[in-house]
Amino acid sequence: MKKSQLVFVPCPGMGHVVSAVEFARLLINRHQHLSITVLIIRAPIDPNVQAYIHSLTSSLSFSERLQFTLLPPHPDPTNSQTLHPSSFLDSLVQTQKPNVRDAVSKLNSSPDSPRLAGFVVDMFCTTMIDVATEFGVPSMVFFTSGAAFLGFKLHIHTLRERDNVDTTELNSNDSGTEFAIPSYENPVPVSHFPTVMFDKEWTLRLLNHASRMKKAKGIIVNTFEELEPHAIHSFSRTKKDVAIYPMGPILNVRDTKVTITQRSDHVMEWLDDRPPSSVLFLCFGSDGYFDEQKQVREIARALERSGVHFLWSLRKPPPKGSAAAAPTDYSDSELEEVLAEGFLERTAEIGRVIGWAPQPQILAHRAVGGFVSHCGWNSILESIYYGVPIATWPLYSEQQLNAFEMVRELKLGVEICSDYRRVLGSVVSAERIEKGIKQAMERESEVRKKVKHMSELSKRAWMEGGSSYTHVGRFIHDILNWE
Numbered sequence: 001m002k003k004s005q006l007v008f009v010p011c012p013g014m015g016h017v018v019s020a021v022e023f024a025r026l027l028i029n030r031h032q033h034l035s036i037t038v039l040i041i042r043a044p045i046d047p048n049v050q051a052y053i054h055s056l057t058s059s060l061s062f063s064e065r066l067q068f069t070l071l072p073p074h075p076d077p078t079n080s081q082t083l084h085p086s087s088f089l090d091s092l093v094q095t096q097k098p099n100v101r102d103a104v105s106k107l108n109s110s111p112d113s114p115r116l117a118g119f120v121v122d123m124f125c126t127t128m129i130d131v132a133t134e135f136g137v138p139s140m141v142f143f144t145s146g147a148a149f150l151g152f153k154l155h156i157h158t159l160r161e162r163d164n165v166d167t168t169e170l171n172s173n174d175s176g177t178e179f180a181i182p183s184y185e186n187p188v189p190v191s192h193f194p195t196v197m198f199d200k201e202w203t204l205r206l207l208n209h210a211s212r213m214k215k216a217k218g219i220i221v222n223t224f225e226e227l228e229p230h231a232i233h234s235f236s237r238t239k240k241d242v243a244i245y246p247m248g249p250i251l252n253v254r255d256t257k258v259t260i261t262q263r264s265d266h267v268m269e270w271l272d273d274r275p276p277s278s279v280l281f282l283c284f285g286s287d288g289y290f291d292e293q294k295q296v297r298e299i300a301r302a303l304e305r306s307g308v309h310f311l312w313s314l315r316k317p318p319p320k321g322s323a324a325a326a327p328t329d330y331s332d333s334e335l336e337e338v339l340a341e342g343f344l345e346r347t348a349e350i351g352r353v354i355g356w357a358p359q360p361q362i363l364a365h366r367a368v369g370g371f372v373s374h375c376g377w378n379s380i381l382e383s384i385y386y387g388v389p390i391a392t393w394p395l396y397s398e399q400q401l402n403a404f405e406m407v408r409e410l411k412l413g414v415e416i417c418s419d420y421r422r423v424l425g426s427v428v429s430a431e432r433i434e435k436g437i438k439q440a441m442e443r444e445s446e447v448r449k450k451v452k453h454m455s456e457l458s459k460r461a462w463m464e465g466g467s468s469y470t471h472v473g474r475f476i477h478d479i480l481n482w483e
Contacts, residue, residue: 004033004114004115005036006119007107007116008024008039008142009119009125010142012040012049012092013049014052014286019250023250027476029063030473034065035066037069037107039071040068040071042071093128100131117480118137118139118217118482119140120140121216122141122142123209126213127212140216141219146222146405147221148228150183150221151234157214168197177190183235186408188404189404189419191400191419193401194397194400195397213242214242217482218479219242222248224249225461225468227454228410230409245472246468246471247471248468249381249385253364267311267352267362271362271368279367280440281313281363282303282311283371284313284395288315288327291317291422294427298428300340302431302434303347308370311351311352311362312354313359314330314335314355315355316330329355363388368386369443370437371391372436375390375393375402376402380402380406387455389440389448390412391414391416392406392414393417400418411447411450414436416435
């Protein structure tokens, strides 16, 4: 069989790059005549991406059929501090189109180069579909969220085009108004719509991405049939022209040892000394933080009142006014100041407060029995894979919808809150947090049993004959045989 190659263009954020690389590894391990080049957009959005790529390529087990090309750095505009976040990301990707053309041209320049079979572009890099068309090859969108949210995004685009529905005119606090979305079994309250759907700049760009996705040859979704059966089957009833490939969970589950920050270098050892399923893990993602000191102290009060063993990843908000800045770790003195006086001393025997956390490794630990999460899709997949119940606390992006799906649709999570929005003055009470904590840590709950069962199904999906295993085979066949 003739050799073929794919070009991947992931969004320049760690979660997106890691998922894309893991998917690329799955493909080359499955098909010996396939090679993949991942084009890395360098950006201030996540400076850890380059370090991650370097660590991969330094590995002795690294495959020669998976290559990385660092694209020239973006000429960071002097007004990036004042750009709307959606404009910043779109501008960053758009300016890389000439560099992607050049990189792909070089891949094709040698007479013995493998045949270019297609592009796989991130859900936020859909403008690169134009470049794939220029090379006369099909493009696939890699959708790093779930199937239900994909259906939401495409349906909202349909409502805008067909019925002129403008979500920015809706009230984000309106829990009474609901929409029937085909990918959800229950009507979705407007209060659970992503915050970005009430912002004209973000909505315009998300609708543009949805429009381009409908023109792609297919959409790869990081999910599996057993997790989202209704959402996945809804596409067969509503979309005939775009192929959907549920191929998850796509996670990095191989690395069991990591370098941990100085403050958390004894975290794993501390967990080793805790009883099975006794520790609550609180982590709000790489971009998760709280502006309100009062909110941080309400969490601390809830933890102390609950008496549960806990491991809390607490991040410092980035400087205000920057579109690309990320949260950082608190210093010891800052941590003492932001938490309630004496909290660290009073909880020294039952808990730890750290900065950045190696989330997958912590969730995989036998001592962890519950997870307070922002409900980013990767975090949801990790919690399911490792069988740890989630207590939902969404912050931004599509996380409100993910929380709604976990609690209302799938019954795989408990609720601290599902419609929370990170706005000035918004504070969840310690009593509400404590209630969610206790529900998440309940030993014999129905939610825990369902999560444990779904954990087993998530692993079976990748076994030979499993749902995701089968869809990978279908994807490889389709992209290598498209004319």
